[in-house]
Amino acid sequence: MHAHGGERVRARSLGVVVGALPTGPLNAITDVPGVLVGHTTVDDGADLRTGVTAIVPPGLDGGGLPAAVHTGNGYGKLVGSTQVDELGVLESPVVLTATLSVFRAADAVLTYLMGRRPDGVSFNPLVGETNDGFLSDIRRRPITERHVLDALEGATGGLPAEGCVGAGTGTTALGFKAGIGTSSRRVAAGGTEVTVGALAQANFGGVLTVRGVPVPVEEVVPGSRRPEPPGNSCMIVVATDAPLDARRLGRLARRAVFAMGRVGASYAQGSGDYAIAFSTAPPGGPAVPDAALDPLFAAVMDAVEEALLNSLFMATTTTGFAGRTAHAVPYDRRSQVTPFGRPCR
Template identity: 50%
Template sequence: MSLRWLAVSLLLCIVPITGMAQSESVRVRDLGLAPGLFGPGPHNALTDVAGVQVGHRTLVEGDSVRTGVTAIRPHGGDLFHDKVPAAVHVGNGFGKAAGVLQVQELGTIETPIVLTNTLDVGTAVAATVDWMLDQPGNEEVSSVNAVVGETNDGVLNDIRGQHVTGDDVVAAIESASGGPVAEGSVGAGTGTRALGWKGGIGTSSRLLPDAYGAYTVGALVQANYGGVLRIDGVPVGERLGRYDFRSVVEETGDEETPGPDDAGSCMIVLATDAPVSPRNLERMARRAMLGLARTGSYASNGSGDFVVAFSTQNRRAGDAAPRPDSLLRNARMSPLFLATVEATEEAVYNALTAATTVTGRDGHTQEALPLDRLRAILRDAGRIDVNESDAPRP
């Protein structure tokens, strides 16, 4: 076992988990694929942005509970009094995200970012607010803007049961740490489905060359959406015979037939250590949708696609503190845009390759992406070399 996988295994041991634990993850680079132009950071994860932490609470109970919580802490300190610059972009608004209007208005985030299922957003908001109010120094705080995102895991999970508790939300927040991030069927990705296969949590990062500032961009996705899967430009979904509109295309070719009813959603969280303004963070957030499109998403009618982006630089220590005049100019944003697209794209791939087959509510089963067949498809397309496809990568 490599040191990386040992670290992931230890992380899984300390994260609170109810029910089954996830088996060892496989990431797309473990198959020999290295998508994009820029290279990843040391963990190829959101946590490659220094100070950023991720935690999960996974709920697998009986035959029907398949859900959870994923929490992202922009830094480990007092977020309310040390806010981070932030922005939100709504790719398609069929979703129940909370707290986004204040982020758009003020350009800051003051709580952990929490991801869960659609009907437990209220629980997550209340628990996050309570947790913030309980933090030392917040005794006089009377307004907290909790940022909570969701996707609907109701096919595999008894979503109407609203099984996520406030304790689960707090457990995810307090278990958050840096380093390797557990992926696949964990946390808020436990019951998700994506692009015809089992979805989940995925993450990736990009480290810009020194000539572009050596900044890091990280992405984390809660993948739960439909489309026609493409990996590094290869039409994997079509070659595996599982993709949106397949029955129509193969049987009648009638383009007027409605799309599938399980289009789902995708939450994307971006982090960077580049000193960028909320306005340029919003521009980065918009580019994340391009990364989603590379994977085969067409942002269907039922897909709630939200992007939350923040920077760990130029933090606001109190409302009266002036913003340092060290922001990147617009002309220096293009490398960050490409890094955003690439990190988002690979985060989705990792969500798919790390996910495990899950059976849940009413016996519904969502199969994991078949990695042997995927490897063969990528090899036939010239994307991976036969001699490199078994070497683990970051």
């Protein structure tokens, strides 16, 4: 069962502020105009803790969006990534789920795309995954076409749900229960103000580090043991309305994977760490020049770091498959300075 332990809050509500750049109004990937997020959660209260998260950009029906994928470590199943690499174009929503359900999810996205483009003869679903097998019976492959279509068709603007929801229902990271997290930044680039948003499905190993302060699970949760396997993969989606081509978006995607190191990622050999970046800017305009990308790099690094922290801070203690438990990060909501009993930098 879930042990909720009271209301969970985002990083900023604990006084954990990442960087000096301002956030968008919602501090979420949906601050990028037109970007929608939908979740389907599969939770039977026992052995199934899994789901689907869909990130739906605007403009896909007009021939796709400039996009890039960066593979930090390729121990994963990111369906459709090679065509994005080859053409620099995103043709579908980005769907996230569990490892052994990724192939059924990709077929469901194909159903979605065929329904929107009845004359199409080729489609490239982009579907990623992390392994939630510590808390969910992954071999049952419970994700159905209806689950995926519900996430896609129910995607909305507004602040997405975070923590134990959708594709983050059964994930763990850095020794704790994790899930879905999101954040955004506003920044001047190429002579105009733009938004950079990030959404992460966190499920990787290492020691949680909050603004430079290590928070080992075995020290802050008495009697706990680090989940085995200690998380294995991270999917990061970066959206921006900055005018960028695929090559420059690849540079942003690399920084997204770099940002995992800020929160203590171990980058283990068995961790599939991927970032997908796309631009919603109208086609035909000049791209932000390389010499002006530094503010966007900073925005990506900060937004991803905060998204990852939100994925942990919003998650609740969960007991799932085979009675295994992943503990939520403990914090004192009353403290705005030292929520973990230790000073943050």
